[in-house]
Amino acid sequence: MRRRLILLTILALAAFGLLTSQVRLPERRAVGPVGSWVLSALGPAQTALARAADAVGRFWRLYTEIGQLRVENRRLREEVERLSEQVTRLREQAQATQRLERLLAFREHLPGRAVGARVIGRDSTRWFAVILVDRGSNDGVRRNAPVVASEGVVGRVLAVTPTTSQVLLITDTRSAIGVILQQSREAAVVDGQGHGLLRLKYVARSRQIAEGELVVTSGLSGIFPRGLPVGTVATVVHEQGALYQEATVRPSANLDHLEEVLILVDARPDR
């Protein structure tokens, strides 16, 4: 017990001496030769461990950053998808607005009352060029009412229900329209071929038909008002011995991509 007390006293005095010795030193803290030796010996080890810890810390930060980046990336992808959908929807709306504006502008020049209709169906066999629109007899649509788009004639109403109508396109083989060539003022008939082009018939051989010449309705068929664009002459066909010359006509309206049309509910052909 006595030995312990002596040891404890010596050690405590040593520590206390260390503590108080610094107060007397001008720089307040001097580690002395032993302390310098210990610090010198431990310095490289501590440096190495600190570097290792730094490396581990960097790796860990990188790892956590990768995790955060994954989350961020997923969030941004979702945002991009959402914005893409929004852009697509807005672009769709903008295009629809442009089409409707053109349709409305075209409507200003049309005789009588016209109702706008949206194309809601199309013959899936493509044997018949018929579309279905969302306007019917409830809206004043009647059979044989002319149907137009902003670019020109589309066709005529084939059948009517209270809420929908079937429209026979001018490209259908059952379709025939009285037309005149805008430049030569030659009257003719345009009928459907069952595909994208029309056939211009009954033009006297003596008349010159120019490719690109506009073909408009003549108003003589009893259905279409006069002066509506039907199409432009694509190619002129000269057959040996034929009484008339013929031509192929490209429809003015893009009949394969119709989305909105106007139905002239009280058009009078003679106007």
Added chain:
Amino acid sequence: MGLRLALLAGCLLAGAVIDGAWLSRLPLGAGPDLLLLVVLAVGLRRGFESGAVIGVVAGYVRDLLSGSPLGVFALSYLAVGAMAGAASPMVDLQQRAMPAASALVATLALALISATTVTVTGVVVVSWSLLAADSAIAAAMNAVLAGPVDALVRWIDRVTQRRYSGRVIGHKVLR
């Protein structure tokens, strides 16, 4: 004897370096104290003198490395090492939870003693609430690491084949 001293010194220095380089980076406000655990294990296994000596050496090393005024931790670790050695006859280290429980008590004692020392010497103004929170964290981590450190000290004993005839170590008389 020489080998044992060298191994214990190596443990102390390694503990000090690891404390300073690694454990001080833990983002908890406080970290485990390997030096204290070595002092505690030696004190509990070797008794008063060994505890006191290794305590003052460990405190001195910590003073050197931490940049604190020399002697603050030397005095504090000396007190803890001496207390651990004095308590060793009453501590049964065969019980599994004993190193962790001892570490809890020793950590709190060290915090109290070192805070008293710096307060008395006027080195710093101690925030006791902060000290309590930091000490609780350090005590919990020390309790976790006390077992492995105690096993290391026991291994050093076994390697150096040191036998203390008739000395009481944790209620056990080795011979």
